[in-house]
Amino acid sequence: xxxxxxxxxxxxxxxxxxxFKSFFVSMLLVLVIQCAVYIVMSYLxxxxxxxxxxxxxxxQSILMxxxxxxxxxxxxxxxxxxxxxxxxxxxxxxxxxxxSISAILTSASxxxxxxxxxxxFASAIAGKICKSISLGTFCATIIILxxxxxxxxxxxRFIIKNKAEAPKxxxxxxxxxxxxx
Numbered sequence: 001x002x003x004x005x006x007x008x009x010x011x012x013x014x015x016x017x018x019x020f021k022s023f024f025v026s027m028l029l030v031l032v033i034q035c036a037v038y039i040v041m042s043y044l045x046x047x048x049x050x051x052x053x054x055x056x057x058x059x060q061s062i063l064m065x066x067x068x069x070x071x072x073x074x075x076x077x078x079x080x081x082x083x084x085x086x087x088x089x090x091x092x093x094x095x096x097x098x099x100s101i102s103a104i105l106t107s108a109s110x111x112x113x114x115x116x117x118x119x120x121f122a123s124a125i126a127g128k129i130c131k132s133i134s135l136g137t138f139c140a141t142i143i144i145l146x147x148x149x150x151x152x153x154x155x156x157r158f159i160i161k162n163k164a165e166a167p168k169x170x171x172x173x174x175x176x177x178x179x180x181x
Contacts, residue, residue, distance in 0.1 A: 001002050004057055009034060012064050018070060020079070022057055024158050029065075029071040032148055036140035040132050059132040067140035068113060071106045075159075078152050080158050089153050101145070108141040141155050 009030050017026040037060050044051055077099045080094035112134050120129030152159060 001053070005034075005037075008060055008064050013147060016068065018071065022159070024080075024155075025075060026119065028151065028155065028159075029068060031145065032071055032143055032151070033064055033068050035147075036067060036074070036136050036143050039139045042134065042135040044132065048162055049128070051132070052125060055129045055132070057127055057137060058129055062133050063140060067108075067137055067144070070108060070141060070144045071148060073103060074100045074148060075152065079148075079159065082156065089102040089156055093149050096149070104141065108137055111137045112141070123152055132161065148178060 004010060012033070013026050013030045016029050019024060020026055040059065040063070041056065043049075074096060078092055080089045081095050082089070085092075110176075115134040115137070116132040119127045119134060119144040121127075122130055
């Protein structure tokens with residue numbers, strides 16, 4: 001399980017580092033999502049639920065693959081607001097919530113509700129997998145909307161420092177856009 005967990009984290013990390021071009025941001029997002037996976041595994045263990053090894057691998061892979069998008073979306077808006085629009089941290093977080101919360105909650109709600117419903121009607125192992133995905137998605141969404149923003153604010157100097165300034169041509173476009181607003 002440890003090998004699969006590390007392999008999954010490294011794979012997701014590679015994709016996220018390609019997106020942000022920042023080791024620090026990529027590590028932060030992967031760890032935030034992995035936290036939700038560990039919450040689900042802890043819950044299953046503490047409640048005495050038995051689950052097959054293959055089911056844990058499926059749950060972990062789906063949770064890491066599906067919910068990392070929420071963290072990427074939120075962080076992308078935050079970095080854009082701080083780097084390109086030069087907003088202060090508070091305004092950047094408010095604007096980030098306003099831009100991303102609808103997409104995050106829509107996608108997460110669908111995944112939580114559908115997997116919970118299917119989990120109640122599926123066979124034992126499929127039901128356990130679906131319910132675990134539902135719980136994990138719920139945990140990941142809460143972590144992203146509640147824990148990630150203060151982490152971004154606290155670690156802002158490391159996150160923004162790693163982002164290069166916008167190219168001059170892009171700055172002109174952004175400034176022109178700002179003047180229109």
